[in-house]
Amino acid sequence: MKFLVLLGDGMADFAIPELNGRTPLEAAHTPAMDEIARRGICALFKPIPDDLPAGSDIGNLSLFGYNPHETFTGRAPLEAARQGIRLAADEVAFRCNLVTLRDGAMHSFTSGHISTEEAAQIIPSLNEAFADQPITLHTGVSYRHLGIVKANGLSLDDLTAVRCEPPHNITDQAYAPYLPKGKAGDFLNTLMERSQEVIADHPVSRARVERGDLPPTSVWLWGQGMSPKMWTYRDRFGIDGAVVSAVDLVNGIGICAGLEVLNVPGMTGYLDTNYEGKVSAALDALDRVDFAYIHLEAPDETSHEGKLDLKLRAIEDFDKRVVAPCLEYAIKRGDVRVVVAPDHITALSTKTHAGGPVPFAMFGPGVIPDATTSYSEPDGAKTGLVFPRGYELVPAMIESPVVNAAELLENR
Numbered sequence: 208m209k210f211l212v213l214l215g216d217g218m219a220d221f222a223i224p225e226l227n228g229r230t231p232l233e234a235a236h237t238p239a240m241d242e243i244a245r246r247g248i249c250a251l252f253k254p255i256p257d258d259l260p261a262g263s264d265i266g267n268l269s270l271f272g273y274n275p276h277e278t279f280t281g282r283a284p285l286e287a288a289r290q291g292i293r294l295a296a297d298e299v300a301f302r303c304n305l306v307t308l309r310d311g312a313m314h315s316f317t318s319g320h321i322s323t324e325e326a327a328q329i330i331p332s333l334n335e336a337f338a339d340q341p342i343t344l345h346t347g348v349s350y351r352h353l354g355i356v357k358a359n360g361l362s363l364d365d366l367t368a369v370r371c372e373p374p375h376n377i378t379d380q381a382y383a384p385y386l387p388k389g390k391a392g393d394f395l396n397t398l399m400e401r402s403q404e405v406i407a408d409h410p411v412s413r414a415r416v417e418r419g420d421l422p423p424t425s426v427w428l429w430g431q432g433m434s435p436k437m438w439t440y441r442d443r444f445g446i447d448g449a450v451v452s453a454v455d456l457v458n459g460i461g462i463c464a465g466l467e468v469l470n471v472p473g474m475t476g477y478l479d480t481n482y483e484g485k486v487s488a489a490l491d492a493l494d495r496v497d498f499a500y501i502h503l504e505a506p507d508e509t510s511h512e513g514k515l516d517l518k519l520r521a522i523e524d525f526d527k528r529v530v531a532p533c534l535e536y537a538i539k540r541g542d543v544r545v546v547v548a549p550d551h552i553t554a555l556s557t558k559t560h561a562g563g564p565v566p567f568a569m570f571g572p573g574v575i576p577d578a579t580t581s582y583s584e585p586d587g588a589k590t591g592l593v594f595p596r597g598y599e600l601v602p603a604m605i606e607s608p609v610v611n612a613a614e615l616l617e618n619r
């Protein structure tokens with residue numbers, strides 16, 4: 208049997224007035240996801256445990272089958288794994304966003320989706336400016352970079368315990384209340400202040416201003432942690448697999464899980480990504496391995512922007528250009544179990560993530576159909592089933608000979 212996870216990041220949402228009380232998933236035209244629900248099951252599950260923050264790190268760990276309580280140390284160490292950075296025992300990885308601060312507010316946590324090429328010119332200048340500090344920055348993708356801090360004068364406990372806010376949670380809000388707090392807070396705040404001088408003078412920033420693009424103005428450090436300890440898919444399930452995502456965090460989880468990371472040209476993590484390339488890379492991989500995880504970031508990004516029309520488009524593109532070809536593939540092969548799910552809610556109303564139950568739909572051999580005929584939050588809620596431990600969903604898909612929604616809930 209083959210297993211396919213189709214992850215629409217942040218596509219779940221609340222009922223909103225502009226859609227006459229429907230959710231975006233409910234309002235969007237999504238025949239392929241509906242078909243999966245019709246052929247199989249659709250119910251709610253909780254990728255985010257009640258006591259943990261609603262981040263893509265926690266949500267995607269759950270979808271890969273890891274109990275976030277046992278596994279999660281921070282987002283940045285997972286991204287470091289993706290970049291091939293091995294953290295020493297005295298090192299803590301931080302996520303380092305290039306952000307645009309304006310009028311005291313977090314104007315853009317992406318610096319207007321700055322390109323990797325531009326960022327690759329800024330990060331080395333920052334490293335020069337930080338030469339006397341125990342931090343080394345590593346260029347990632349677009350606005351997403353890493354800072355590896357050696358516990359040198361600072362304790363590991365203080366570095367891991369410092370309270371940092373994910374910048375995507377505070378779009379358009381005053382950022383000052385969310386600056387790092389704790390014993391290592393001063394250290395991080397000093398770095399952020401120093402970065403602002405370097406970035407303001409940087410040719411890349413000036414060129415972006417001239418072109419009318421948003422310039423970066425600062426780094427923003429958050430998401431820190433030490434190296435996580437994780438089982439691999441081969442250890443736990445005896446299978447190999449592959450992951451395709453524009454997001455380093457997701458690829459980092461894949462690397463820790465022992466999966467092959469598929470590199471596809473033209474992945475952007477946004478509406479203009481190479482959907483067809485991602486799908487064909489994943490489906491080709493299923494000729495050699497038994498598991499594939501396709502992650503699409505655009506529903507999340509458009510939700511953070513608070514743009515309903517773009518979120519609907521992101522969901523419909525995901526359905527038509529990712530879910531539909533995968534559905535066709537699975538039907539043709541006849542030996543593929545497919546699950547479609549988000550990793551968390553990203554609410555248009557608040558432009559940020561939320562915990563709580565989200566819908567999944569699953570079909571394939573041994574998946575006993577329920578009565579649902581379409582895929583959305585209210586459709587999942589109709590069954591009355593909520594899988595409380597979301598991290599057991601994918602292991603159940605892989606391990607259970609028969610998947611019956613009600614029994615799955617009892618036995619897991």
Ligand SMILES: [Zn+2]
Pocket residue numbers: 216217262263264266507550551
């Ligand atoms: Zn997410």
